[in-house]
Amino acid sequence: MANKDFSNGLKAGLSIAIGYFPVALTFGLLAKTAGLSIIEATAMSLFVYAGASQYIALSLISAAVHPVLIVVNTFIVNIRHFLMTASLNEKMMPEKRTIKALYAFGITDETFSVLATSKNEKISSAHAFGVTFIAYASWVTFTAIGHVIGANLPLFLQAAMSIALYAMFVGLLVPSMKGNRKVISLAGMAAAIQSFFYFTGILSTGWAILVSTLVASILIEIVYVNYEQKRTIQSTEGVEN
Amino acid sequence: MGTTYWWMLLGMALATYIPRMIPLVFLEGKELPPIVSGVLRNIPYAVLGALIFPAILFVQEGNLLFGIIGLITSFAIAFLGGSVMTVVLGTIGILAVYSLFI
Numbered sequence: 001m002a003n004k005d006f007s008n009g010l011k012a013g014l015s016i017a018i019g020y021f022p023v024a025l026t027f028g029l030l031a032k033t034a035g036l037s038i039i040e041a042t043a044m045s046l047f048v049y050a051g052a053s054q055y056i057a058l059s060l061i062s063a064a065v066h067p068v069l070i071v072v073n074t075f076i077v078n079i080r081h082f083l084m085t086a087s088l089n090e091k092m093m094p095e096k097r098t099i100k101a102l103y104a105f106g107i108t109d110e111t112f113s114v115l116a117t118s119k120n121e122k123i124s125s126a127h128a129f130g131v132t133f134i135a136y137a138s139w140v141t142f143t144a145i146g147h148v149i150g151a152n153l154p155l156f157l158q159a160a161m162s163i164a165l166y167a168m169f170v171g172l173l174v175p176s177m178k179g180n181r182k183v184i185s186l187a188g189m190a191a192a193i194q195s196f197f198y199f200t201g202i203l204s205t206g207w208a209i210l211v212s213t214l215v216a217s218i219l220i221e222i223v224y225v226n227y228e229q230k231r232t233i234q235s236t237e238g239v240e241n
Numbered sequence: 242m243g244t245t246y247w248w249m250l251l252g253m254a255l256a257t258y259i260p261r262m263i264p265l266v267f268l269e270g271k272e273l274p275p276i277v278s279g280v281l282r283n284i285p286y287a288v289l290g291a292l293i294f295p296a297i298l299f300v301q302e303g304n305l306l307f308g309i310i311g312l313i314t315s316f317a318i319a320f321l322g323g324s325v326m327t328v329v330l331g332t333i334g335i336l337a338v339y340s341l342f343i
Contacts, residue, residue: 015329040246047254057253067245071252078257086264087284090273097266104262109292114325116285159301160337164329166297167315171328173289174319186283187290194291205296212291217283221276 002126009130012118015171016110016131017138019164022153023051024139027058028146034058038147045143049136050108052206053077077206083214084112091115093122100125106132110165117172182224190216311336 024045031041036058044054053074060070085107092100103125107115111132115123153161176183193212197203203211273281297315298308315332323331 015325018329036246043247044250044253047250048257050253050257053253053257067249067252070249071256074253075256075260078260081257081260082264083284084288085261086268087281089265089268090278090281092265094270097269100265100269101262104265105258107261107265109288113285113289113292117289156337156340159307159340160333162300163297163307163311163315163332163336166293166300166311167329167332168325169289169293170297170312170315170332171319171323171325173286173293174316174328176286178320182283183286186286187293190287190290191294195295198295209288209291213284213287216287216290217280220287221279221283225276225279 002124005124005126006130009127009132010134011130012114012127013111013131013134015164015168016114016135019110019168020051020135020138021142022158022161022164024142025146025153026158027051027054028143028148029150030055030058031143032147032150034062036061036147038144041147042140042144045140048074049105049139050074050078051139076204080206080210080213081107081112083210084109084116088112088116091118091123092128093124095125103128103132106136108135110168111135113169113172117176182220185223186216186220189220307336307339310339 027045028041031044032038036044044057048054048057056073056077057070060073085104088107106128114131115128118127120127173183173187177187190212193215194208197208197212198205202208294312297312298305300311301307311332314335315328318328318331
């Protein structure tokens with residue numbers, strides 16, 4: 001059972017592994033240009049394992065920004081994961097805390113999205129390990145390869161593959177949207193708020209995702225709870241008449 | 242770079258690990274109020290909306306059409322019932338053709 005869950009997890013995580021391939025390759029390449037050795041670059045992917053923060057760290061290292069500020073910035077960029085793992089926790093099967101602390105390391109925007117939209121009512125730890133393992137392996141391996149070969153994919157392929165993670169997000173979202181007005185409203189509202197932040201530049205991307213997600217989730221929930229209450233009241237009134 | 246780099250890496254590792262770990266470990270076995278768990282169950286769909294849009298439009302700097310084609314293609318394949326992998330590979334394929342010839 002656990003083995004089957006793990007291999008199903010690997011399968012579910014394969015599209016993340018493909019999506020990470022060009023991003024990690026480019027990271028390895030950029031790390032080299034920023035003056036990191038292959039050990040230093042690969043260690044960052046191995047221990048930090050956070051795409052956006054790693055890219056930002058590279059540019060901050062090149063700009064000789066103080067390391068403490070780089071750490072603080074990393075934390076700020078990743079605060080949104082508090083929200084994601086709190087949400088994911090609702091979907092995970094009960095498990096020993098040590099095991100959860102282990103697979104927690106592998107939760108990124110992408111693995112979260114795959115796990116949280118899974119059609120299973122509850123997700124086993126083995127499944128979570130499968131999804132996170134294949135994504136992590138891709139991230140670390142292609143960072144090292146990017147540093148070694150020090151070159152990008154052919155330009156047209158590099159460009160085309162840059163869409164991979166977004167296409168994956170769409171592929172995860174759309175099936176849930178079909179015939180589900182709540183999901184449509186949630187995604188639409190969060191996208192609208194995110195666009196507002198993007199075009200006004202009031203918040204940096206990490207904060208913007210946190211705020212737009214939270215605002216949309218809370219507002220839509222309030223609307224639906226009220227709507228359900230009204231419907232229950234109406235239907236009980238109907239019974240009385 | 243030297244020792245400072247490795248200390249920075251340790252700090253960065255903690256800064257990413259803590260937000261991922263705390264909720265999963267400390268909410269284990271906790272029953273949350275219905276409204277809170279309702280909100281938490283909404284998060285994945287809101288996150289996806291915010292991650293996709295508007296960022297997908299600007300995936301190639303200075304080429305808005307690229308993003309628009311990517312958005313439309315991926316939605317179309319997913320809407321027609323394609324699996325996640327089909328959506329990913331199909332969109333890459335269409336955009337590879339687009340970048341090769343245009």
